Amino acid sequence: MIAGHRHILVVEDDQETAGQLVESLTTNGYQVNVAVNGSDALSLGLSADYAVITIDRMLPDIDGIEVMRSLRERGIVTPVLIISALGEIDDRVRGLRAGGDDYLTKPFSFVELLARVEALARRSDTVIKETVLRVGDLELDLVSRTASRRGRDISLLPREFQLLEYLVRNEGRVVSRAMLLQHVWDLHFDPTTNIIDVYVGRVRRKVDDKQAYPLIHTVRGVGYCLRAPS
Amino acid sequence: MALGIASVHLAKTLRSSTFKLALIAIGIFGAIVLTLFSYVYLSTAYYVRGRSDSALTAEQAILQRTYDRAGRGGLIAIIQQRISDEHFQNSLYLLADPSYSFIAGNLKVWPSDLGGSEGWQNFHVQGWKADAAHQPMLRAALKTLSNGDHLLVGKDIDDLDAFTGKIKAAFIFVIALIFLLAGVASVLVTRRTVGRIEAINTTSRAIMQSGLDKRIPLRGTNDEWDRVAENLNSMLDCIETLMREVKQVTDNVAHDLRTPLARMRGRLEKAYHCRRDSEEDQALIGDTIANLDGVLRIFSSITRIAQIEAKAQRVAFRTVNIAEITRETVELYDAAAEEKGTHLSFVGDQRVCVTGDRDLIFDAVANLVDNAIKHGRAGGHVTVEVVESSDGDAIISVADDGPGIPAAEHLNVFKRFYRLERSRRTAGNGLGLSLVAAVARLHGAHIEMLDNLPGLKLRLVFPPNLVSLSQTVMQATNGGQQITKI
Numbered sequence A: 001m002i003a004g005h006r007h008i009l010v011v012e013d014d015q016e017t018a019g020q021l022v023e024s025l026t027t028n029g030y031q032v033n034v035a036v037n038g039s040d041a042l043s044l045g046l047s048a049d050y051a052v053i054t055i056d057r058m059l060p061d062i063d064g065i066e067v068m069r070s071l072r073e074r075g076i077v078t079p080v081l082i083i084s085a086l087g088e089i090d091d092r093v094r095g096l097r098a099g100g101d102d103y104l105t106k107p108f109s110f111v112e113l114l115a116r117v118e119a120l121a122r123r124s125d126t127v128i129k130e131t132v133l134r135v136g137d138l139e140l141d142l143v144s145r146t147a148s149r150r151g152r153d154i155s156l157l158p159r160e161f162q163l164l165e166y167l168v169r170n171e172g173r174v175v176s177r178a179m180l181l182q183h184v185w186d187l188h189f190d191p192t193t194n195i196i197d198v199y200v201g202r203v204r205r206k207v208d209d210k211q212a213y214p215l216i217h218t219v220r221g222v223g224y225c226l227r228a229p230s
Numbered sequence B: 001m002a003l004g005i006a007s008v009h010l011a012k013t014l015r016s017s018t019f020k021l022a023l024i025a026i027g028i029f030g031a032i033v034l035t036l037f038s039y040v041y042l043s044t045a046y047y048v049r050g051r052s053d054s055a056l057t058a059e060q061a062i063l064q065r066t067y068d069r070a071g072r073g074g075l076i077a078i079i080q081q082r083i084s085d086e087h088f089q090n091s092l093y094l095l096a097d098p099s100y101s102f103i104a105g106n107l108k109v110w111p112s113d114l115g116g117s118e119g120w121q122n123f124h125v126q127g128w129k130a131d132a133a134h135q136p137m138l139r140a141a142l143k144t145l146s147n148g149d150h151l152l153v154g155k156d157i158d159d160l161d162a163f164t165g166k167i168k169a170a171f172i173f174v175i176a177l178i179f180l181l182a183g184v185a186s187v188l189v190t191r192r193t194v195g196r197i198e199a200i201n202t203t204s205r206a207i208m209q210s211g212l213d214k215r216i217p218l219r220g221t222n223d224e225w226d227r228v229a230e231n232l233n234s235m236l237d238c239i240e241t242l243m244r245e246v247k248q249v250t251d252n253v254a255h256d257l258r259t260p261l262a263r264m265r266g267r268l269e270k271a272y273h274c275r276r277d278s279e280e281d282q283a284l285i286g287d288t289i290a291n292l293d294g295v296l297r298i299f300s301s302i303t304r305i306a307q308i309e310a311k312a313q314r315v316a317f318r319t320v321n322i323a324e325i326t327r328e329t330v331e332l333y334d335a336a337a338e339e340k341g342t343h344l345s346f347v348g349d350q351r352v353c354v355t356g357d358r359d360l361i362f363d364a365v366a367n368l369v370d371n372a373i374k375h376g377r378a379g380g381h382v383t384v385e386v387v388e389s390s391d392g393d394a395i396i397s398v399a400d401d402g403p404g405i406p407a408a409e410h411l412n413v414f415k416r417f418y419r420l421e422r423s424r425r426t427a428g429n430g431l432g433l434s435l436v437a438a439v440a441r442l443h444g445a446h447i448e449m450l451d452n453l454p455g456l457k458l459r460l461v462f463p464p465n466l467v468s469l470s471q472t473v474m475q476a477t478n479g480g481q482q483i484t485k486i
Helices: A015-027 A038-047 A064-073 A110-122 A158-169 A177-184 A195-208 B002-015 B017-084 B158-210 B224-273 B278-309 B322-340 B358-375 B432-442 B466-479
Strands: A007-011 A031-035 A052-056 A080-084 A102-105 A132-135 A138-141 A146-149 A152-154 A174-176 A216-219 A223-226 B091-096 B102-105 B119-123 B138-144 B150-156 B318-321 B343-348 B353-356 B381-388 B394-400 B446-451 B456-462
Touching (some): A015 A031, A052 A064, A052 A110, A102 A110, A110 A177, A146 A158, A158 A177, A158 A195, A158 B322, A174 A177, A177 A195, A195 A216, B002 B158, B017 B091, B017 B150, B158 B224, B224 B278, B278 B432, B322 B381, B358 B381, B432 B446
Parallel strands (some): A007 A052
Antiparallel strands (some): B091 B102, B091 B150, B138 B150, B318 B353, B381 B394, B394 B456
16 A cells, blocks of 8 residues: 555445545545445446545445455455444444454444544554554553553553553544444443443543643543643 | 025135035045945845855755656655745745646746746746735746756745845945034034134234234133134233333333433524524534434444344354453443442452353443442442352342342333433433343343342343253263253
């Protein structure tokens, strides 16, 4: 994949949703093509090289999953984000986990969509070899699994460390609650309680209390973002 | 009118498949009986005729021997003797000269239609017995003696004919009676069947037209029809209960969704009429999005429960360690417990496996723990335990020391959107336990609600899972042991 390649194919049959997707993606510096049905999606997907393809499950002609499978069969390895309005993620979509692609349920927030598209677009370039991650004055030692700020150790439970690591790896990007649940706990459902907030709250207290500046920020209605002041 | 109804009934009876089956059965049975009776009749008739013929042959032989020994005179003497003997009153003798003129015997004239014939003959003779009202059937053996005389030895076989005739009549009567009774019986049986089916049909039509409150009447005979009716009735009960629950859920959904939507609408309407103020607008939009997210969460909870109940996810079942899943859940809720000052602890085995779906079990346990923290005593204890019981059940139990749930409410709390009066004001949508119940049902597990004195103890009991069960069965077959619990 070409570095800085920001070309996205959006497969969506609902005009309004497609328009909103194009708008929010273009505002964030992506070039967007839209396909309104499965066959258009196939011909576009085969003819151009995209960074990410987003596919709606319910298309007028072919099921979104089938579109993705046909693309894969013809050697297209572009990451695919499946968007499903079928309430619950079904097993076929869950099966995608292994293939490295992602899914999102409708309705979604555009911030979350962007976060996921961003993560997929980056996927192939991010082979992290470091053993220490740094954001501002926060240091994460991936070998000893310890965290510290300004040299002072922060005591974290293993799962808390994992959560912080995920936030640090996505530094400056919004991470939704569902993404946290998915990547930290390997759970694939939307929590019906505020449990993630409570959990992140505790990590935040451990990381940010009595420090020069906060690192973990709440993004209203979506999730969290870890960033150091510029 | 009554005639009309009767003819409609009859038409229904005749069209019924039961009646057609009965007719086929009658046909087959009738053919068998007919064959059997014909065989009995024919062999009886043959036997009787054979007996009579051999007696005649013997008599003819005696007369032949007398003739051989004593000539025509001796023969006449023995014929005279026979005629006067009462034992031979049904016997027929005639000795005629070569020109068929009478010589001796109780038959006065050589029957005209037997002229010149030999061997066995059946014939009638006018007035051979004075008292005979009709001409009886006679049978005779004819023979020409060596001097040209003709000898006729015969018998009145009318009695034999009457005997076989009686048998024939009896058989015909019995067969007719069998057919008649079978016909009547099949009509009655068909009537009864058609009647019961008609009752079921009538009820079904009534249900389609006016609602689910109708039931098929029972006759109290405890027969298979009553059992069918009972089962259909209990099926209707189930459907009615489900319908009522669906309606209840719909009402609750309407209520729970309308409240936040009405709130949002009000807020937006008010803002619409006010002047734009970017800071206030921002807050308003943020709140509205949060409220909408709440509504969407209720939606996805409902579809999630529906999907679990439709067993759509069983394909994703694999062997999972519920001890690990539960420990992770407890770990996740550690922060929430800390916030409320609750002591949350996990005890029990390290490895307890069941066949199931990790996400669903996690979600169910999370709901139980969430409830225990939320409804338990602030600063109290919540203990989560996973054990494998001695009889192979895998048990997850979550216990708190809060106010508990009154025994009368135990079943209600599993209903969708059901909330105890005192919980109306705490966060939640009343879907948690119905999700737990749905997950439990999908896994073949059951939920036990116990009094923790004080507090509530909820137990999710998974029966021994299928994988380990099949292993047990194999071991048992190999070792010849008995399995006591499945």
